[in-house]
Amino acid sequence: MGxxxxxxxxxxxxxxxxxxxxWLIATLVFLLLRVAPGDPVDAVLGSxxxxxxxxxxxxxxxxxxxxxxxxxxxxxGLFQGDLGQALINQxxxxxxxxxTLPASLELSVIAxxxxxxxxxxxxxxGIARPEGKIDLSGRLYGxxxxxxxxxxxxxxxxxxFAVSLGWLPVGGRFPPSLLPPDGSGFYLFDCLRxxxxxxxxxxxxxxxxxxxxxxxxLSGTFTTALRLNLRRTLRNDYVEAxxxxxxxxxxxxxxxGLPNALLPVxxxxxxxxxxxxxxxxxxxxxxxxxxxxxxLQEAINQRDYPVVQGIVVVIAALVVLVSVAVDxxxxxxxxxxxx
Amino acid sequence: MKSDQIQFQCGLLRVASTLLxxxxxxxxxxPANQSRLTVASLGKxxxxxxxxxxxxxxxxxxxxxxxxxxxxxxxGELTPRLASSAPEISDNGLTIxxxxxRDVLFHDGSHFxxxxxxxxxxxxxDIGTLSYVVGDRIAAVEVASRYRLVLKLNRPSTSLEGLLTxxxxxxxxxxAYLNYKDRFLHDRFVGTGPYKLTSFSxxxxxxxxFQNYWDTQPSNDGLDLIxxxxxxxxxxxxxxxxxxxxxxASIDEDQRHALHNMAQRGQLHEGRGPxxxxxxxxxxxxxxxLNDRKLRQALALSLDRLEISKRVSYGLRQPLQSLVPPSLPxxxxxxxxxxxxxxARSLLRESGYCNGRVLSIPLTFRTNVPADKLFALTWQAQVxxxxxxxxxxxxxxxxxxxxxxxxxxxxxxxxxLDWRGSYPDPEAYLTPLLSCLKANGEICLEGEAAISGSFxxxxxxxxxxxxxxxxxxxxxxxxxxxxxxxxxEGSAYIPVWLETPRAWSQTSISQPRFxxxxxxxxxxxxxxx
Numbered sequence: 001m002g003x004x005x006x007x008x009x010x011x012x013x014x015x016x017x018x019x020x021x022x023w024l025i026a027t028l029v030f031l032l033l034r035v036a037p038g039d040p041v042d043a044v045l046g047s048x049x050x051x052x053x054x055x056x057x058x059x060x061x062x063x064x065x066x067x068x069x070x071x072x073x074x075x076x077g078l079f080q081g082d083l084g085q086a087l088i089n090q091x092x093x094x095x096x097x098x099x100t101l102p103a104s105l106e107l108s109v110i111a112x113x114x115x116x117x118x119x120x121x122x123x124x125x126g127i128a129r130p131e132g133k134i135d136l137s138g139r140l141y142g143x144x145x146x147x148x149x150x151x152x153x154x155x156x157x158x159x160x161f162a163v164s165l166g167w168l169p170v171g172g173r174f175p176p177s178l179l180p181p182d183g184s185g186f187y188l189f190d191c192l193r194x195x196x197x198x199x200x201x202x203x204x205x206x207x208x209x210x211x212x213x214x215x216x217x218l219s220g221t222f223t224t225a226l227r228l229n230l231r232r233t234l235r236n237d238y239v240e241a242x243x244x245x246x247x248x249x250x251x252x253x254x255x256x257g258l259p260n261a262l263l264p265v266x267x268x269x270x271x272x273x274x275x276x277x278x279x280x281x282x283x284x285x286x287x288x289x290x291x292x293x294x295x296l297q298e299a300i301n302q303r304d305y306p307v308v309q310g311i312v313v314v315i316a317a318l319v320v321l322v323s324v325a326v327d328x329x330x331x332x333x334x335x336x337x338x339x
Numbered sequence: 340m341k342s343d344q345i346q347f348q349c350g351l352l353r354v355a356s357t358l359l360x361x362x363x364x365x366x367x368x369x370p371a372n373q374s375r376l377t378v379a380s381l382g383k384x385x386x387x388x389x390x391x392x393x394x395x396x397x398x399x400x401x402x403x404x405x406x407x408x409x410x411x412x413x414x415g416e417l418t419p420r421l422a423s424s425a426p427e428i429s430d431n432g433l434t435i436x437x438x439x440x441r442d443v444l445f446h447d448g449s450h451f452x453x454x455x456x457x458x459x460x461x462x463x464x465d466i467g468t469l470s471y472v473v474g475d476r477i478a479a480v481e482v483a484s485r486y487r488l489v490l491k492l493n494r495p496s497t498s499l500e501g502l503l504t505x506x507x508x509x510x511x512x513x514x515a516y517l518n519y520k521d522r523f524l525h526d527r528f529v530g531t532g533p534y535k536l537t538s539f540s541x542x543x544x545x546x547x548x549f550q551n552y553w554d555t556q557p558s559n560d561g562l563d564l565i566x567x568x569x570x571x572x573x574x575x576x577x578x579x580x581x582x583x584x585x586x587x588a589s590i591d592e593d594q595r596h597a598l599h600n601m602a603q604r605g606q607l608h609e610g611r612g613p614x615x616x617x618x619x620x621x622x623x624x625x626x627x628x629l630n631d632r633k634l635r636q637a638l639a640l641s642l643d644r645l646e647i648s649k650r651v652s653y654g655l656r657q658p659l660q661s662l663v664p665p666s667l668p669x670x671x672x673x674x675x676x677x678x679x680x681x682x683a684r685s686l687l688r689e690s691g692y693c694n695g696r697v698l699s700i701p702l703t704f705r706t707n708v709p710a711d712k713l714f715a716l717t718w719q720a721q722v723x724x725x726x727x728x729x730x731x732x733x734x735x736x737x738x739x740x741x742x743x744x745x746x747x748x749x750x751x752x753x754x755x756l757d758w759r760g761s762y763p764d765p766e767a768y769l770t771p772l773l774s775c776l777k778a779n780g781e782i783c784l785e786g787e788a789a790i791s792g793s794f795x796x797x798x799x800x801x802x803x804x805x806x807x808x809x810x811x812x813x814x815x816x817x818x819x820x821x822x823x824x825x826x827x828e829g830s831a832y833i834p835v836w837l838e839t840p841r842a843w844s845q846t847s848i849s850q851p852r853f854x855x856x857x858x859x860x861x862x863x864x865x866x867x868x
Contacts, residue, residue: 042740042744053470088385088386089385089525090522090523091525158575162575162576162579162581163575163578163579166579166581169581170572170576171567171568171572171576172542172543172565172567173542174543176377176563176565176582177375177377177563179538179545180540284568285568285569286571287572288542288566288567288569288572290541294568298383301707301740302740303740
C-alpha cells in the first residue's frame with residue numbers, strides 16, 4: 001500500500017473516532033450536571049419563587065421530563081447543531097460561544113506564539129555549548145516556569161505592571177472608553193481591518209499581561225522539549241555523517257538537527273493550544289478576560305445546563321480536532337511514522 | 340562556531356530591544372476622555388430587563404437608565420420621581436391613586452403616561468422573576484386618566500409604598516417592548532432615566548446623557564461601566580487610577596478596609612449608603628438538637644458580634660441585633676441578646692449539656708463568600724474559648740448555589756446567609772424569613788420560613804406579621820417590635836451584622852452619594868476642576 005493511501009486511511013480512522021469521543025464527552029457532561037447538586041430553576045427564579053412558577057419554568061425547559069427524554073432531546077439538538085438557550089437570559093448558546101470563543105482563541109494563539117518564540121529561543125541558545133552557563137540557565141528556566149503556579153504568577157505580574165507601575169490595564173479586553181470593533185470577535189484582526197489604530201493599541205495593551213503570563217508559563221515546556229530533542233537528535237548517526245561530510249556545526253544544527261527536533265515540539269504546541277482554549281481559566285479570572293473558560297465557570301456556578309453542555313462540547317470538539325490535525329501533520333511531515 | 344553564537348546573541352538582543360520599544364509604545368496610558376467617567380463593579384450583567392433584575396449591579400445600572408415612581412431620599416423619605424406627588428390612599432386602604440408627571444419622555448421619544456406605567460407593572464406581575472414579592476397584594480392595575488394610575492389592592496398594605504421605589508417597577512416604553520410583553524428583553528433598555536444605553540455587553544456598558552431628560556442633566560458627559568471578575572482586579576483598577584469610581588458590595592474585606600483607610604488619608608473619596616444588607620445565621624428548628632429552643636438561645640448568646648465585626652471586617656460591618664436594618668421602621672431596637680457566655684452555659688446546662696456532654700453544631704458557610712468563612716472561623720474560636728466544655732462548632736463549606744438549593748430541604752443545622760430586601764421596607768425582611776402558610780405548633784410546614792431553612796414559626800406570629808403591614812406611622816412600630824421580640828425569643832435566626840454599601844472615587848471625582856435604597860447616584864458624579 002502506498003504511503004499516500006496509508007495516510008488517507010489513517011486520517012479516516014482518526015476522524016471517524018472523533019464523533020465517538022464527542023458523544024462520550026457530551027454524555028458524561030449531561031450526566032454529571034444532573035448529578036451535581038443545585039437546581040437551575042432556583043438559579044433563574046430564586047429559591048423563594050412560588051412553586052407553580054418553578055413548575056412552569058421546569059416544564060418550559062423540559063426539566064420535568066425523564067432523564068432519558070432530556071438526554072434524547074439534547075442529542076437531537078446537538079446533531080442539528082442546536083446547542084439550546086441559556087437558562088439565565090435565554091441567549092442562544094451558539095451566540096455565547098461565538099462571542100467568547102474568539103476572545104479565548106485570540107489569547108491562546110498570541111500566548112502560544114509568544115511562548116514558542118521565547119521558549120524555543122532559550123532552548124536553542126544553549127545547544128552551542130551543552131552544560132554551559134546558557135544551557136544551564138535554559139534548563140532552570142524550563143523547570144522553573146513549568147513549576148510556577150499560574151494564579152500566583154498572574155497576580156504578581158498584575159500587581160507589578162498594572163497596579164504598581166500602572167503601565168498596563170488590570171483586566172478586561174478592550175478600553176472601556178472605546179466601543180469594541182464589530183466583526184469577527186478577534187479584536188486584533190477587526191481593528192487592523194477597520195484601521196482603528198486606537199482600538200488596536202488598546203487591544204494590545206489589554207493582551208500583554210494575560211498573554212504574557214500564559215506565554216511565560218508555557219515557554220518552559222518548549223524550552224525543555226526542544227533542548228532534549230535537539231540534544232538527542234544531534235547524537236544520531238546521520239548527524240555524525242553530516243559532520244563528517246564537512247558541514248559546519250551551524251549547517252548541521254539548522255539542516256539536520258532542528259527539523260527533526262521540532263516534530264515532537266509541534267505535537268506539544270498542538271495539544272497546548274487545544275487545552276488552553278478551555279484551560280486558561282485562572283488567567284481569564286485573574287485578568288477578567290471575557291473568554292470561554294470564564295463563561296464556563298459562571299455557567300457552572302449558575303447551573304446553566306445548556307451553556308455548560310454547549311461550551312464543553314465545543315471545547316472538546318476543538319481539542320479532538322486539533323489533536324487529529326496535529327497527528328496528521330506530524331504523520332505527513334515525518335516519513336518514519338508507520339500507520 | 341563562536342561567531343555563530345555571537346551573531347545569534349546579537350540577534351536575540353535586537354529582538355528584545357524591538358519588543359521593549361514596542362512595549363513602551365503601547366504601555367503608555369492613552370489620554371482618557373476627561374468628560375466621561377469609568378465606573379467599575381463586580382460580576383457581569385446578564386439581563387437589563389427590570390422584570391428580571393435582582394443583582395446589585397443590575398439594579399444600580401437600571402437606576403441610571405430609568406426612573407421609578409418614587410425614590411427614597413437619604414433621610415428615608417419617599418420622594419416623587421415619575422409620580423407628581425405622594426400616593427393618595429383611600430380610607431379603607433384598598434385603593435392607591437398615583438398622579439404622574441406630564442413632561443417625561445422615554446429614550447425612544449414616546450411619552451410616559453399611565454398606560455406606560457400600567458404596562459410596566461402588569462408585565463412585571465406577569466413575568467417578573469421577583470413578582471412574588473408583590474404576592475397577592477395587587478388585585479388590579481387601572482388607568483384612571485392619561486396621567487393617573489390606580490392600584491386596587493386585595494388587602495391594605497403599608498409596604499406597597501416602599502415597593503413603588505423598586506427598580507423592578509421601572510417603567511419601560513410600551514412601544515419598544517411591544518414584542519416583549521410576555522418575555523424578557525435582555526440586551527436593551529428603553530426607559531426614562533438620565534442616561535440612555537448606547538452599547539451593551541455582559542462586561543461593559545456605555546451610557547450617554549439623555550438630552551430630553553425631564554429632570555436635571557447628569558453632571559458628567561457619560562459613563563462607561565465595566566465589570567471585572569474578581570475583587571483584586573477591582574482594587575487594583577481603582578488604586579492604579581485605571582477606573583474613576585468603584586462600586587461594589589462584594590469586594591473582599593481586606594481590600595475594603597484598605598480602600599477605607601486610603602479614603603481616610605485623603606487618597607480617595609468614599610461614599611456610604613444606608614445599610615440594607617443583613618448577615619444572619621439560620622438554625623434548623625424542626626429536628627434535634629436545635630428543636631430545643633434553649634439550645635438556639637444559647638447559640639445566640641455565644642455570639643460576640645463586636646469581636647466578629649472587628650476580626651472579620653475591621654469594624655466595617657456593624658453588629659446587628661435585629662432582622663430589620665436600623666434605617667427602616669422597627670429596626671433601631673436590639674431584640675437579640677448581646678454576647679453572654681455565662682447565660683449560654685446556663686441554658687446549655689438546663690438542656691443537659693456541659694456536664695461531660697458537649698453539644699456539637701455543624702455550621703455551614705458559603706465557600707464563595709470570603710466573609711462567611713472568616714465569620715465561621717471566628718465564631719468557632721469564640722465558642723472554643725468561652726464554652727469549651729459545653730459546645731463546639733464544626734465547619735462545613737458548601738458552594739452557595741448548593742446551599743440555596745438544599746436550604747428548604749432542611750439540609751443545614753446552622754448556616755450563614757445574607758439578605759437584602761427588594762425594597763426598603765421591614766416587610767421585605769420579615770416576610771421572606773417568617774411567613775408561614777401551614778404550621779404545626781412551632782414548626783412551619785409550608786411557606787417562606789420553610790424555604791428559608793429554619794422551619795420555625797410560633798403561635799400569633801402570622802397575625803402580627805399581617806397587622807404590621809396594615810398599620811402606618813408610629814402605630815406600625817408596635818407590631819414590628821413584637822415580631823422582632825417573638826423571633827428573638829424563638830432564636831431560629833441569629834442576626835450577625837449589617838452591611839453598609841460603599842463606593843470609592845478618585846480624588847479628582849466628586850464623592851459618590853447614595854440614595855435611600857443603597858444605590859449610588861451615578862448622575863451626580865462629576866470630574867472636579
